[in-house]
Amino acid sequence: MSEEKQNQSEKSQWQPRIVAFLCNWCSYAGADLAGMSRRGYPAAIKVIRVPCSGKVDPMFVLKSFERGADMVLVSGCHPGDCHYTSGNYHARRKLLAFRELLDFFGIDQRRFKISWVSAAEGAKWSSLVKEITAEAQALGPFKTFATMLQGEPS
Amino acid sequence: MSANGTITQTLREAAAQVLSEEKVGVVIGYGRDDGQEFSTPVFLRKAEEVKRLVFDDLCFGNLAVYLPRPEIRKMGKTGIVVKGCDLRAVNVLLRENVIKREDVLLIGVRCGGVGQPQLPKCSVCELHDPGGCDVVVGEAIEQQEVKAEQRYTEAGKIEAKPAEHRWEFWQKQLSKCIRCYACRQVCPLCYCKRCIIEKSTPQWVQTSPHLRGNLAWNVTRALHLTGRCVGCGECERVCPMDIPLGAINQKMAKVVDERFGFRSGFSAQEEAPFTTFSTEDSEEGIL
Amino acid sequence: MGEQKLYQASANWLKSAVDALCAAGIEVLAPTQSESGKVDLARVTSSEQVIQSYPNTAFPLKRLFLPMSEVLLEYEKGEEGDVELGPKSAPAKELVILGCRPCDAAALEMLDKVFQWDYSDVPYQEKRDRTTVVSLACSEPSPECFCTSVGGSPQGSEQSDVLVFGGANSAALMQINTAKGEKFIERLADTVTPAPEGTKLPEPTELEQKFDPQKVKGWLDENFESNFWVENSLGCLGCGTCSYLCPTCHCFDIVDEASWNRGQRRRNWDCCSFALFTLHASGHNPRPDQAARYRQRLMHKFKVFPERFGRVACVGCGRCLKNCAVGQNLLADLADIESR
Numbered sequence: 001m002s003e004e005k006q007n008q009s010e011k012s013q014w015q016p017r018i019v020a021f022l023c024n025w026c027s028y029a030g031a032d033l034a035g036m037s038r039r040g041y042p043a044a045i046k047v048i049r050v051p052c053s054g055k056v057d058p059m060f061v062l063k064s065f066e067r068g069a070d071m072v073l074v075s076g077c078h079p080g081d082c083h084y085t086s087g088n089y090h091a092r093r094k095l096l097a098f099r100e101l102l103d104f105f106g107i108d109q110r111r112f113k114i115s116w117v118s119a120a121e122g123a124k125w126s127s128l129v130k131e132i133t134a135e136a137q138a139l140g141p142f143k144t145f146a147t148m149l150q151g152e153p154s
Numbered sequence: 155m156s157a158n159g160t161i162t163q164t165l166r167e168a169a170a171q172v173l174s175e176e177k178v179g180v181v182i183g184y185g186r187d188d189g190q191e192f193s194t195p196v197f198l199r200k201a202e203e204v205k206r207l208v209f210d211d212l213c214f215g216n217l218a219v220y221l222p223r224p225e226i227r228k229m230g231k232t233g234i235v236v237k238g239c240d241l242r243a244v245n246v247l248l249r250e251n252v253i254k255r256e257d258v259l260l261i262g263v264r265c266g267g268v269g270q271p272q273l274p275k276c277s278v279c280e281l282h283d284p285g286g287c288d289v290v291v292g293e294a295i296e297q298q299e300v301k302a303e304q305r306y307t308e309a310g311k312i313e314a315k316p317a318e319h320r321w322e323f324w325q326k327q328l329s330k331c332i333r334c335y336a337c338r339q340v341c342p343l344c345y346c347k348r349c350i351i352e353k354s355t356p357q358w359v360q361t362s363p364h365l366r367g368n369l370a371w372n373v374t375r376a377l378h379l380t381g382r383c384v385g386c387g388e389c390e391r392v393c394p395m396d397i398p399l400g401a402i403n404q405k406m407a408k409v410v411d412e413r414f415g416f417r418s419g420f421s422a423q424e425e426a427p428f429t430t431f432s433t434e435d436s437e438e439g440i441l
Numbered sequence: 442m443g444e445q446k447l448y449q450a451s452a453n454w455l456k457s458a459v460d461a462l463c464a465a466g467i468e469v470l471a472p473t474q475s476e477s478g479k480v481d482l483a484r485v486t487s488s489e490q491v492i493q494s495y496p497n498t499a500f501p502l503k504r505l506f507l508p509m510s511e512v513l514l515e516y517e518k519g520e521e522g523d524v525e526l527g528p529k530s531a532p533a534k535e536l537v538i539l540g541c542r543p544c545d546a547a548a549l550e551m552l553d554k555v556f557q558w559d560y561s562d563v564p565y566q567e568k569r570d571r572t573t574v575v576s577l578a579c580s581e582p583s584p585e586c587f588c589t590s591v592g593g594s595p596q597g598s599e600q601s602d603v604l605v606f607g608g609a610n611s612a613a614l615m616q617i618n619t620a621k622g623e624k625f626i627e628r629l630a631d632t633v634t635p636a637p638e639g640t641k642l643p644e645p646t647e648l649e650q651k652f653d654p655q656k657v658k659g660w661l662d663e664n665f666e667s668n669f670w671v672e673n674s675l676g677c678l679g680c681g682t683c684s685y686l687c688p689t690c691h692c693f694d695i696v697d698e699a700s701w702n703r704g705q706r707r708r709n710w711d712c713c714s715f716a717l718f719t720l721h722a723s724g725h726n727p728r729p730d731q732a733a734r735y736r737q738r739l740m741h742k743f744k745v746f747p748e749r750f751g752r753v754a755c756v757g758c759g760r761c762l763k764n765c766a767v768g769q770n771l772l773a774d775l776a777d778i779e780s781r
Contacts (some may be wrong), residue, residue: 106321194768
């Protein structure tokens with residue numbers, strides 16, 4: 001295959017890599033329900049199960065980007081529904097502040113998503129993943145971190 | 155002319171008194187040896203030593219950084235000279251149970267600001283008069299009203315740039331970082347016995363001074379100080395590479411101020427924004 | 442070297458040298474000034490970027506030979522299971538450093554001793570071999586300078602391929618010390634001319650000796666355990682500023698940074714002021730407090746290094762005292778030791 005052709009086909013086949021941290025009690029179960037109800041959603045999303053959205057340290061997000069994620073999603077129980085009463089309230093404060101910090105550095109905050117998906121919301125999970133995958137696809141590869149991976153210190 | 159001209163003498167008297175009455179085992183203050191360009195920390199154990207003590211407009215250091223240190227605590231109750239900005243750091247240490255109030259004797263100075271020219275933080279100081287100290291020296295200084303929009307001007311300047319310019323700016327700044335960790339070591343609130351950067355299973359933050367490692371380090375540092383940083387500006391002063399670290403901290407102070415109405419270090423009792431929550435917090439941006 | 446070879450050039454020698462070398466396609470590092478006013482050696486492509494008058498550069502030469510972070514090894518595993526190794530070494534390109542100070546050049550002697558000790562360090566030596574060092578003799582030492590106390594001189598020629606006197610406001614006189622230096626002079630062509638017979642080097646700049654390293658070592662030999670270490674390190678924050686800005690400090694750490702199918706082994710600067718530096722996996726730390734770490738730094742420079750290599754690991758540039766956030770003053774501490 002000529003190089004040009006290869007580039008073209010790579011572009012059309014390019015799939016974003018989305019890393020999703022899902023709380024065990026709601027969002028993970030919601031994704032499970034989507035599967036059991038045979039609601040399809042794009043395979044671009046790679047799910048990591050965590051006990052609670054409150055467990056998600058912003059370092060998890062940063063590390064995902066460092067390792068090549070094009071988008072990161074953190075999803076937990078709706079406010080008021082946390083299995084541990086308040087984990088998601090803490091997550092909300094922490095993660096939204098983190099997102100503002102990313103923005104301050106000039107890092108595209110559209111790359112970092114936060115959502116609430118309950119165990120009953122298989123349909124929401126399915127449409128959410130479709131929506132953010134389409135967005136990630138439209139945004140293209142996350143160059144900010146990709147160039148840093150190649151970059152050498154001077 | 156110095157706004158802090160006459161304090162030295164009364165400060166020495168106050169320190170001599172608490173030392174001779176054995177109320178404290180050590181007084182941490184500022185001194186100035188010949189040829190020094192700014193006033194540096196001194197540790198006085200005897201009343202006779204107080205002549206080493208000075209207070210002038212080059213007393214930059216936030217001495218609260220020494221309070222959690224085992225070698226200082228060994229000396230007994232600690233007397234410490236605090237400016238208003240330093241007192242805020244002491245309040246956070248008290249709030250976080252790093253030190254106990256009965257283990258410190260606070261010698262507050264009414265400070266009119268430091269630096270020649272005066273540091274930007276001093277022109278918007280809201281604590282010229284440190285409240286709640288055991289001893290206070292210096293004459294009363296009129297407290298000017300500081301408006302909310304004056305507090306975060308350094309962060310504001312960067313916020314005003316378009317996103318791609320911000321990233322370009324920070325890339326340039328963070329690439330300079332040599333990972334000497336002076337910013338961490340000088341910070342009174344970076345008192346962890348083992349910093350996350352020193353934990354290697356897993357290695358969350360890469361220790362190499364390349365851009366991705368430097369970004370991870372500076373993001374982590376900023377987040378671990380969010381809702382805690384009191385804006386003393388020491389990190390930026392000591393950075394040998396002149397990275398505008400103060401602006402990052404100011405940004406996060408602004409975030410917690412605007413989102414949660416919280417400003418760190420004005421009381422030793424308050425709850426920090428990340429140790430509590432409100433059911434009414436903003437949901438903006440959550441899917 | 443027997444007879445000294447001297448050349449003369451115009452006051453503007455630095456700028457004309459930059460232009461001549463750049464035109465010949467040689468990499469040039471010369472003093473430049475940043476927006477914040479910091480003077481440092483940087484890669485330049487034109488003499489317009491260069492400044493000619495400055496006390497010393499913010500950074501010593503160390504990082505050019507022992508970079509802050511250096512890839513020693515890298516690998517990438519292909520889909521077929523094949524492994525590609527790196528880094529691919531590019532042919533070493535000639536590099537000329539213009540305008541460093543004699544103390545910083547002399548520091549290369551200490552680094553050479555370490556990196557050519559029991560094993561010749563390849564990445565270090567490659568960079569040393571390709572580099573020509575052209576230093577600028579000091580006519581006005583800064584207040585923090587103390588090179589004469591540690592065996593150096595404001596006009597010291599140690600490890601300088603060429604040492605330049607004057608310049609900026611007066612004609613320059615160039616002392617050639619090595620074959621690399623001679624090659625440098627050839628490249629400057631007609632901008633330099635041999636100095637007339639009988640030309641003498643300028644009178645050495647005076648700089649008072651501030652302590653005697655022999656006496657300091659005598660005290661260090663006897664006082665591993667002393668309250669001095671505790672008392673003089675109370676203010677020390679334990680950051681790496683002094684070490685990282687030191688021309689002779691050379692400690693490093695080796696880390697592996699790996700992901701799914703590829704990785705790098707890097708050599709990064711490290712520093713004995715950090716608590717982590719000596720922390721054992723068991724949790725035990727043989728240097729448990731800042732006093733022990735501060736002692737290590739002084740002992741290494743003024744006792745261990747002289748015992749092993751015959752000279753102190755300090756060139757008296759004064760960067761550590763100038764840049765310390767809490768005014769820790771190595772010079773004052775050494776004078777204190779000497780008086781004991």
